[in-house]
Amino acid sequence: MENLVQEIAAAGALAFAAALFLVQATAREVGYIFGHRAADQEATPEGVGVVVGGMLGLLAFVLALTLSFASARHQERRDGTLAEANAIGTAWLRAQAIGHPRGTEIARLLEDYTRVRIDFVRADLHSPGLDGLTARTNAMQSEMWGHVTAIVRERPDPVATALMAALNEAFDLAMAERFAFSFTMPPQLFWLLIGMTTLTMAALGYQLGLRRRPLRILSFLLLAMWTATMTVILDLGAARVGDIRVGAGVYEWTLQGFEGGVAVPPLPGR
Template structure:
């Protein structure tokens, strides 16, 4: 998503300028036509309807963006817990490959932490994903050695936990790859612009010189639209899923056979 490279502050400033410009353009057009047309009371009803529809659309998109943010947050928490469980079972499997897998899981957890913390369009993302895939292959290769020698439940549990950790990584990557759909972005940026232009035109017809309240309205709309993008688009602004669950899991890894990692709260 190209808009993600702007950042929330730059996008918000640009949108605010656009809204003010739309209002001023509409107001000046209304002033030029004020001598030709009397101010119509019906215009206020239309403006009110437009602003009401705008508020409804923004409420829907804010709900959508909040749900997407919560999905990413829950995904990171579930992945961190899955990694911790896999480490525990690798240490408890009772096979020479177990500690080797546990060491690989520690490195794997560091990669997943780096993935969540990476900036939008960072060149490191491709390298992180490549190293993640390589490490998954190495972990699974060591697991194959264990399962070929043992068919007990403990080895099966280790396989299940590693499979879940890898599946969670794929789900997390998918969640971070999806931003706000372009159609929604166009809708929530064009509707406020049109509404402010119409409001300016209506006030121009009435020869109303009020500028403070339209500026406040523009600021409020900018804040809501920016918040929608911040919640809905991963790596856009400062509102991101916390990586603390990964940090807790990594911090709980013991240097030796003992000391299980502290599981992040579910």
């Protein structure tokens, strides 16, 4: 079921919106037909308007909660990229300042590591190199950790310990970011929204059929609103599909900060 949701999302926001609008419009027309027949048979139930109003209110409430959930996941991925980029920058500065050949090598590896993280963030859901990027990230982490381990064994001072702590934080944040990008909207919640929307539109059509008032223009405007909201929810909840994506600008800014290295100025004259 989860793969089916991902395939629907990967088809594109416009395609998903068109399919969803068509499903809702069909449900509304089917409900209108049944309501019109019930009106002809003088079997108009009382309180239909109250029930339909309650269904619309419940659907709006669930949409609001789901939108908040998807927005929080999107913000979590954005915050994760900023935290990881800052951690990489801190580790690079400490590697440059430690005054050890292995520290210089760690700084060089961190520059390549940042480019790998940029590719990871920008990768699509079905990108063939996504697994390779993860494997390369792990390999580079192991190599850098080997260098810092050698430094700490050689000179177990607070400076070396600080470099080790900075690298450890950068690696931990990379794992957190990988988890955030792998987490998507639960498929059960997605299908709940689809089912509730379909049933609500069918009930609305039934009510309009009972009153013999199609109100198709207003109904389609309502359908367009529901469709737009659900499309945004799905787009926000999916990390690697759709148009609302987390950018890699913070990593690029970090790379810009690496340019020129670290220049130690001469001691100012007294």
